Every structure is written in structure tokens, then in C-alpha cells.
Amino acid sequence: MRPESPVCPSLVAWGNAWLAGHVGLDEAADHVEAAGGPVVAGEVPLRAYLANLRASGLRELRLALPAPGDPLGLSGPPSFNAAAVDAGEAAIAVLDDRNLGLVPAPDRRGSSYVGVRLGVHESGPVRHDLPSLAEAERELSDAMRAATDALSSAEGPAQGRPELGRHGGELAPGYPG
Template sequence: MVRVHPDSPISATLVAWGNAWLAGHAGLDEAVDRLEHAAGPQVVSSEVTEVPLRRFLADLRAEGVSALRLSLPAAGDPLGLTGPPPFTMAAVDAGQAVTIVLPGRCLGLVPAPDRRGSSYSGVRWSAMPADCTPPDVPGLAEAEHALTTAMRAATDALSRAEGPGPGHPALRATDDGLAPGYPARAHRVAALTARLASVLRLADERGLTSGQIAVRGQALRDLDRAVRRARVAAHNAIHETRDAQARP
């Protein structure tokens, strides 16, 4: 499978704007327009059919869809996934996926680039059955604490492993990727994960000894794990808010 680059996962955009639409903070057209602006035209395919994303989501609403959940798995870390194996393997290969919660069943979506000829570039979502067992993912407060701890540890490790060449990239302002209806804390955590993802993308090993590479590599792996967990928590936080409001 050709991967959609996970630094700015289209799955996160679908989850954020899909949940905003379900919660009444955005219309269907606005949500799909945001997705198409981010990655071009989008279709959903299964073994028997292929439909535009807009129609697919409208059909889900009629079926009673209640939530979209983000998964950002990596090899050995199936974050946000509970199976079955075909969905898990496809999601790990892509580095991202969406689980759609419906009455009595769940559906998994895995994105891949969709290129047809020289002028068409979009996203094809492969739909497949997904397990409805709630995944073991951190809550927003837990994820924010872990991200802060990992960031401090990575900063210390990278400063000790610094080699020749430019220093660490600055944490520039970045779109947090969330949509209306998310709590302020989720926006704060998502913005930080976006900035740290840029640091991870730009990090390199030029001019380092083998020992420095080992230190830097472990620090970046730990930070990547914390970033993925915090991003999942931020994008799923709208469910935490809704569930808390529903409690007596």
C-alpha cells in the first residue's frame, strides 16, 4: 500500500470534522469541503462499491453513526485498534485509520493516495469491518502529561547528543487540525502535537557518532509515541466532553 504521509494524517481531519458534523458544530458540506481542501477529491471503496465520501457520510448518518475515532498505529504499537486482523494490518501499514461507530457494528476506513491519470489526485478510503471493542487509548489529561514528560526527556537527550550542523528546529505556530466543538484543552494539545510532529519530521542524524545516533533515535521514538497518543486523545476528546455532559 502507498501511504498517505502520517505527519498530517487525513484520518485526523476526517475524525475532527466528522465529529464536529455529528455534534452539530459543522454542516456536512463544510466538513467534506475541509477534507477535499486538505487532500483533494475523496471516495470510499469496498468489495462491491465505490461512492463519493460526501454520499458515504450522508448514508452513515441515516444509519445512526454516533462517533468517529482516530487510530495512529505504528509497528508494534497498534494505537487505537482492536481488530480484526485485516483492518489492523491495513491501518498499521498506512500509519493511520478511522473507526466509525454505528448501531451494532463498527466500520474501519484506511486511506491511500488515489491518482488517476496526470491531473487527478485525491484519497481513496478502503472500508472494512472493525471491532467495536473500545481501544486502550489515553484520556486527554493523561496524554498531555505524558507528552510534556516525553518532550522534556527528548530535549535533554537531544541536547546531549547534539552534533555538528544546525540546532533544533523552532516550534513554529501550526494549525492544530481540530474543528469547532472541541474543548480548549484539546486544541492546545493538538497544536503542540502538530509542532512536535514537524520537529520529528525535520530531525536528522548528520554528523553524529554511532552513540549519539542511538541516543537521539531512542529519544525521537519515545517522543513520536507520545505525540501519536496525544494526537489521538485530542481528536477523540469530543467524546470525553459529550460523555461527561451525559452523566447525571
């Protein structure tokens, strides 16, 4: 089941900005929750969960946007990989002694509460076989050319979508423009 909002890209962008000291925990959590509503990890609210992770040695958050047949950024175990592929996204919390995979799912309670519940999974070591920066830039350029061609041939009004990891057009601090 794919979540209705891009929580993991926001969590990684704003979480890393918080870890680097560019923003406070409250500001980072506010931006993450603007992407999907209230966020809990298990039964713990996002702010408390992130603070607990930092006390446990959280060094960074990594993003995985896997697709069936292309588990880019995932390193197991199979149960975590399957959940992340089903969700289409995951965040990997890199701690001093282990990694945790955070997989979002819609959290609905009653008739009006809508939020996101992060399933917490053990995760394997961070993969270092990801594309190099040059490969990623080439793929991005190719994708941008294809998107520009598709948009220039489209008819009717443009249907915009907020960019992943942004809130109100603002990129999280600590990332190049």
C-alpha cells in the first residue's frame, strides 16, 4: 500500500538538516508532518522518536525510493525490503551500531484522524554500490529532458505537484540549490 504523501523524502531532508544543526527538532518535525500529517514510529510521536534515535547514536538518515525489481538503496533483510518496495519509499536511520528501516503506512483512526505510522525494521548495512554522482547527474539530465519534452507536448493547464522534500517551495537547509 503506497502512502498518499512523501513523508520519507521530507524526513530525510529535514532530519539531516536537524542533525547538522541547521534547524531545530521542532522545525524539522513540523516540515515532515506538513507532508503527511501527524507521524508516529510504532506508538511514539515523531519528535520523541527522533530525539531517542539521536541519543542512541543517530548519525544520518538515508532515503530509499525502491520499485519492484529495483531495490535501490535497500540492503535487507527481505522483510524490510518487501515493506519498502510495497510502500515505494523508506528512510534508513544510520546509528553507530546498527541501522533501522522506517517504512510509512497510512494511519487512520476514527473518522477524521489521518496521519502516518512508520513501521520500524532492522536494516542491513548501508549500501555503497549506489550510483556515482556523475551517473546520478547524467540520469537526472536524461529524465529532465524527457520530462521537458513530455510537458512541452502536453495540452491543457499544468497540474503541479509540490517537490519531494520541500515545504512551501523551500528546500531543507544544508542542501545545494
